[in-house]
Structure formats: C-alpha cells, structure tokens
Amino acid sequence: METRYGLLRGTLRAPAVGWMMYNMLVSNEKAIESQYKSHVYANPENVTPGIIESRYALTKKEGARYAPAAFLTGLLDPVQSREEFLELFAAMEGKTPVLVVSSKGSPKRSKAEMEALRGTKGVNKFVEVPGALLPQEEYPNLVAEELYRFLQENFESEA
Template sequence: MYNVLVSNEKAIQSQYKSHVYADPENVTPSIVESRYELTKRKGARYVPAAFLTGLLDPVNSRVEFVELFAGLEGRIPILVMSTSGSPKRSKAEMEALRGAKGVSKFVEVPGALLPQEEYPKVVADELYRFLLEIFESKA
C-alpha cells in the first residue's frame, strides 16, 4: 500500500506546515527534501499505512497507555514533554500523562509533533534539567 499523503514533497510540506511543526516558517526546503528521501528507502512505503491506521501503537486504549507508565512507578524516572502546539488528539494523549502515576515530571515545550527537531535547544535544556534533578537527588 502506498500512501499519497506522504509520497511527494508538496504533501510532506503541507503536513509539516499544518500540524507536524508549530511554526510553518520552520519548515525549510531541506527538511522537506530529507523527509522525502526517507520515502524512497526500502520498505518505506509501508510505514505511512501503519502510522495512519494506528498499527504502530502497542496498546488499544488510553487507559492501557497510562497503565504502562504506572507499571514503571519507582523503577525508572520518566519525563513527559507535551507541546503547546500539538494537534488536539495528540495533545489529549499527552495530557493524559499529566499527573499520571509513574510520570516523574511533566513539562510543556513549544512545538507540535516534533519539538526535538523544531526546537532542539528547548528540548535539550528540559532534558538536561530533568537529568540533573534525577542525579542530584541520588547524590
């Protein structure tokens, strides 16, 4: 199955500008080109179908998703980074983890679906602060 939604540069640019990045000005020609190149790799034609149908998810419900984190309570520190500009449904999944058992810290950063690409310094700073907190509490 080949998905036309991500099979050409114009479609990729449109998706990135509409909901993948928070600021359409951050969608550069080089980003679009690099994503398009990914669609040409062996086996790449199957990824969009799995992503769009939800078959990449290891769980069937939000409750099951949140329970995954609860099972890690006290075993591993978990930082959840939500984004201020994410699409409504994605934001709801992120918000389900706010205050959830097993989540050590919940922060909101700028961006949409790929804040680590769009705002890497902000994401790195939050991660650095979290790691400092974890290591300093164990010292």
C-alpha cells in the same frame, strides 16, 4: 473501526493501488511540506527546503511506503486504549524516573493523549515546550534543556 483501518492498511500495501496512493499522498514534496506546515511543526516558517528534501529522501528508502500505513492505522501502537497506555506508566512508578515532554501546539487528539499523562502515576515530571508533533526537531535546544534539567534532578547525586 478495525475493519476500516484494515481496509486502509490493505489498500496502502497493495502492489499498484498502494504505490499510487503513497506517491500521491505521502511521497512528494508538496504533501510533505503541507503536512509539516499544517500540523507537524508549530511554526510554518521553521519548515525549510532542507527539511522537506530530507523527509522526501526517506520516502524513497526500500519499504518506506509500509510505515505510514502502519502508523496511520495504529499497527505501531503497543496498546489498544488510553487506560492501557496509562498503565504502562503506572507500572514504572518507583522504578525509573519518567519525563513527559508535551508540546503546546500539538493537534487536538495528540494533545489529549499527552495531557492524559499530566499527573499520572509513574510520571515524575510533565513539561510543555513550544512546537507541535516534533518539538525535538523544531526546538531542539529547548527540549534538550528540559531533558538536561530532568537528568540533573534525577541522576546527578548518583554520579
């Protein structure tokens, strides 16, 4: 698997081929709109021209083409397995309150990783909100309400 990811990462970072792939697959309004409507947002009607324009502008920033390659190939992941991921949370048990905000419409693989945190040692509260991969953007008020409630429950008496 690492060989395949290494090949993909290398191809996307290559001077000419990587630039072409990035512009065809990532850095164009149609690709961005398609991704947001298919799996980034839960409700395609929430994907506005303003969102597409702002994401497109980000793809034109210096060095932006390297981020998708790192993300897609796991280079940004702090751990190599789900077990290591869960251990990070277990290590926080009793040290700091942890809220996990999961989204109801996430793609299967993302949802499975979120669900693995339900009831895990170190996770104080697990909530589900509408949305897919970016519920904090798509439904900011609902996410803010959950966060506010969690902060009140865990820190209000300390003030």
